[in-house]
Amino acid sequence: MPKKLVKKNIEKLPAYLPGENPRHPRVIKLASNENPLGASPKALKAIRETLHLTCVYPDQSSHALKESLASRFGLTPQNLVVGNGSDELMQFIAAAFLNAGEEVLISENTFSTYEFVTRLFDGVPKFIPLKNFAYDLEAFSEAITPKTKLIFLCNPNNPTGTYFDDASLKKFLAKVPKGVIVVIDEAYSNYNDASDFPRSLDLVKEGKDVIILRTFSKLFGLAGLRIGYGISKPEINRYLNMVKLPFNVNRLAQTAALAALEDASFLKKSLQVNNEGKKYLYQELKDLGLDFIPSQANFICINIKKKADLVFIEMMRDGVIIRPLTSYGLPNAIRVTVGTKEQNKKFIATLKAVL
Amino acid sequence: MPKKLVKKNIEKLPAYLPGENPRHPRVIKLASNENPLGASPKALKAIRETLHLTCVYPDQSSHALKESLASRFGLTPQNLVVGNGSDELMQFIAAAFLNAGEEVLISENTFSTYEFVTRLFDGVPKFIPLKNFAYDLEAFSEAITPKTKLIFLCNPNNPTGTYFDDASLKKFLAKVPKGVIVVIDEAYSNYNDASDFPRSLDLVKEGKDVIILRTFSKLFGLAGLRIGYGISKPEINRYLNMVKLPFNVNRLAQTAALAALEDASFLKKSLQVNNEGKKYLYQELKDLGLDFIPSQANFICINIKKKADLVFIEMMRDGVIIRPLTSYGLPNAIRVTVGTKEQNKKFIATLKAVL
Numbered sequence: 232m233p234k235k236l237v238k239k240n241i242e243k244l245p246a247y248l249p250g251e252n253p254r255h256p257r258v259i260k261l262a263s264n265e266n267p268l269g270a271s272p273k274a275l276k277a278i279r280e281t282l283h284l285t286c287v288y289p290d291q292s293s294h295a296l297k298e299s300l301a302s303r304f305g306l307t308p309q310n311l312v313v314g315n316g317s318d319e320l321m322q323f324i325a326a327a328f329l330n331a332g333e334e335v336l337i338s339e340n341t342f343s344t345y346e347f348v349t350r351l352f353d354g355v356p357k358f359i360p361l362k363n364f365a366y367d368l369e370a371f372s373e374a375i376t377p378k379t380k381l382i383f384l385c386n387p388n389n390p391t392g393t394y395f396d397d398a399s400l401k402k403f404l405a406k407v408p409k410g411v412i413v414v415i416d417e418a419y420s421n422y423n424d425a426s427d428f429p430r431s432l433d434l435v436k437e438g439k440d441v442i443i444l445r446t447f448s449k450l451f452g453l454a455g456l457r458i459g460y461g462i463s464k465p466e467i468n469r470y471l472n473m474v475k476l477p478f479n480v481n482r483l484a485q486t487a488a489l490a491a492l493e494d495a496s497f498l499k500k501s502l503q504v505n506n507e508g509k510k511y512l513y514q515e516l517k518d519l520g521l522d523f524i525p526s527q528a529n530f531i532c533i534n535i536k537k538k539a540d541l542v543f544i545e546m547m548r549d550g551v552i553i554r555p556l557t558s559y560g561l562p563n564a565i566r567v568t569v570g571t572k573e574q575n576k577k578f579i580a581t582l583k584a585v586l
Numbered sequence: 587m588p589k590k591l592v593k594k595n596i597e598k599l600p601a602y603l604p605g606e607n608p609r610h611p612r613v614i615k616l617a618s619n620e621n622p623l624g625a626s627p628k629a630l631k632a633i634r635e636t637l638h639l640t641c642v643y644p645d646q647s648s649h650a651l652k653e654s655l656a657s658r659f660g661l662t663p664q665n666l667v668v669g670n671g672s673d674e675l676m677q678f679i680a681a682a683f684l685n686a687g688e689e690v691l692i693s694e695n696t697f698s699t700y701e702f703v704t705r706l707f708d709g710v711p712k713f714i715p716l717k718n719f720a721y722d723l724e725a726f727s728e729a730i731t732p733k734t735k736l737i738f739l740c741n742p743n744n745p746t747g748t749y750f751d752d753a754s755l756k757k758f759l760a761k762v763p764k765g766v767i768v769v770i771d772e773a774y775s776n777y778n779d780a781s782d783f784p785r786s787l788d789l790v791k792e793g794k795d796v797i798i799l800r801t802f803s804k805l806f807g808l809a810g811l812r813i814g815y816g817i818s819k820p821e822i823n824r825y826l827n828m829v830k831l832p833f834n835v836n837r838l839a840q841t842a843a844l845a846a847l848e849d850a851s852f853l854k855k856s857l858q859v860n861n862e863g864k865k866y867l868y869q870e871l872k873d874l875g876l877d878f879i880p881s882q883a884n885f886i887c888i889n890i891k892k893k894a895d896l897v898f899i900e901m902m903r904d905g906v907i908i909r910p911l912t913s914y915g916l917p918n919a920i921r922v923t924v925g926t927k928e929q930n931k932k933f934i935a936t937l938k939a940v941l
Contacts, residue, residue, distance in 0.1 A: 235765055236683055236765060236767065236795070236822070236825075237682060237683060237825050238681075238682060238683060238684070238685055239685075241681075241682055241828055241829060244828055244829065246828075247646070247831075247832040249643065249646045249832055249833075250643070252642070252643075252645065260642075263642075263643050265641050265642055265643065266641050268641075269638065269640070269641045270637075270641045274640070275637050278633075278637065278640070278838075279634070279637070282625075282630050282633065282634070283624065284810055285624070285625040285629070285630060285633070285807065285808060285809075285810045285811060285842070286621050286623075286624045286625045286807040286809055286810060287607070287615075287618075287620055288604065288605070288607075288618050288803070288809045288810060289810055289812070290607065291602070291604045315670050315831075315834065315836075316833055318831050318832070318833070319834075322831065326593075326706055327592060327593060327596055328591055328592060328593060329593070330593055330594075331686060331708075344831065347831075351681055351829060353686075410591060412591065440591070448643070452640065453640060453641065454640075454641055454642060454643045454833075455639055455640045455642050455644055455836060455837035455838065456640060456836050456837070456838065457670075457833060457834075457835075457836040467591070470591075470592050470596055473596055473601075474596060474599065474706060476602075476670075476671070476673050476674060476677065476699065476702075477602040477604055477673070478604075478671055478673070478809075478812060479670065479674075479812075481670075481811050481812045481836055481838075481839060482810035482811070483633075483810065483811065483838055484836060487640070
């Protein structure tokens with residue numbers, strides 16, 4: 232009976248396999264690219280000071296947060312939409328712009344929610360292979376047809392850590408016809424240190440049909456609270472705000488995000504730990520003779536030349552949770568979050584023991 | 587240009603007008619049916635004790651909360667889905683079951699999100715008038731056509747406070763053909779004291795095609811956190827869990843809801859304050875010669891025989907925020923949340939002064 236009840240496309244929705252959560256305090260989790268230093272202390276202080284308002288509905292538009300972001304970016308609140316995590320913003324994009332049967336260009340080996348929201352609104356995903364583990368923007372532009380409506384780009388890419396640069400993006404955008412919206416998911420862009428990384432805000436200011444997505448889940452350490460934001464020109468942004476439920480962002484997330492933006496010393500320290508950790512891990516992986524991809528994010532994608540699902544289980548037994556990339560289409564690769572010095576050491580020791 | 591970008595139905599989405607939030611500490615808000623006693627103290631304690639996990643993604647399935655609810659209800663976790671507020675669950679229902687062009691039966695003068703989610707997924711809302719300010723289940727059953735897919739019922743109804751009883755619901759369900767899902771939004775059911783209020787969980791246990799929605803925003807005092815749940819048989823519930831984004835419910839809401847369920851003394855006191863407040867308000871409104879509707883919820887709908895939008899502004903100037911019901915299609919009525927004794931007195935004094 233439910234077979235006839237349910238919509239046709241629902242059975243095709245990709246299931247999301249989350250990072251395993253530790254069940255023992257000694258176990259370390261390097262599986263979900265969370266901040267190993269925890270949450271911004273200023274954010275936690277702000278939450279404590281807001282607890283008496285837990286019973287009150289949040290501000291429908293997250294106005295204070297939009298104001299703060301806008302002034303940082305030289306934009307206005309009309310350029311911003313706040314979501315219950317940046318994945319919810321992907322859903323808004325499909326809800327507002329994707330008509331049934333329209334095509335959506337999505338890379339292979341990338342974040343699965345692009346496909347999820349596409350199917351949820353009866354769009355047709357078209358998958359473009361990676362080239363040397365990086366987005367192949369040339370192939371994306373060749374795949375555009377008159378039915379193309381949305382293009383999802385992840386920069387840096389989750390789970391490979393590769394990026395495309397400003398010149399490549401501009402060259403690509405020049406080939407995208409009017410009426411196609413390009414979404415640039417920059418969940419990990421805070422970690423990049425590439426001087427030629429796209430200056431994506433400029434594209435919004437120039438009036439391009441792009442939507443930039445960012446999150447407080449990674450560098451700011453607020454994954455548990457669910458908050459991210461989208462940036463686009465007002466003519467696009469207006470519709471994203473129209474398709475959202477009124478109280479999509481909880482009050483504690485709003486207040487925490489606002490405070491985390493001001494927490495310069497925490498952000499600086501988090502970046503420093505990440506950069507030092509990457510350096511250490513690169514060297515150790517080299518010494519182990521393993522192929523890995525230099526990363527612009529807070530994780531490293533490693534070719535372990537073995538079934539990642541098995542290595543995952545063996546490492547978990549030894550107290551380290553990493554992410555096997557089987558569900559990302561890379562069955563012999565793992566993704567490890569850059570942790571604290573101690574966590575990175577334990578990861579390397581465990582990897583050595585298991586391989 | 588955005589005109590051709592955006593989906594056709596988006597411009598028809600009803601805008602939600604939230605309760606105004608006070609900008610001055612002396613102003614009292616009786617506009618959004620929040621708990622006047624605040625949040626469950628046990629919930630706030632649980633939040634404080636979970637703050638160190640703010641940086642970690644929440645449990646994808648809200649499993650601990652589902653276990654607790656299931657054991658209370660004599661159900662299993664497979665009967666439950668947890669949402670970012672119960673309004674998100676309405677969206678899941680449309681996402682999972684509503685094909686474009688299918689009809690959805692919705693009452694007039696009720697919660698606007700039923701229409702919102704219907705239009706979001708290209709359904710066709712059919713509106714059924716209230717009868718004596720109550721749901722007209724007879725008219726609902728007569729409006730069913732072969733194109734009907736979903737029926738949204740709100741019990742007790744927001745904003746009138748009326749309810750339909752167990753016998754009426756059963757009589758109605760007997761006339762609903764297979765393949766039509768009946769959603770019963772019980773956001774306010776915790777407050778009812780009617781001995782013939784529907785025993786809706788029994789319907790799920792009997793395998794009926796119903797989905798019950800409940801929330802932690804009202805009696806439990808967690809509106810700011812965004813958490814609600816849906817109850818249905820596993821064959822239906824399965825699909826609701828498939829259309830949700832993995833981390834839709836934030837970690838602090840999960841932990842707070844779990845603790846609030848155990849906070850018997852807070853819940854008892856909240857009900858007591860509500861019952862005493864209703865009694866007081868009924869008497870005062872009678873003395874003022876105003877028509878009001880006896881309520882099974884934590885609010886009262888009052889016919890003020892004047893433009894509610896104007897009365898709203900005048901009362902706000904005097905420090906009391908109520909809800910004018912213009913956007914609910916009742917332009918001469920207001921909805922007031924039952925507050926504390928002091929708040930109720932201030933409301934009556936202000937209403938007297940303004941009318």
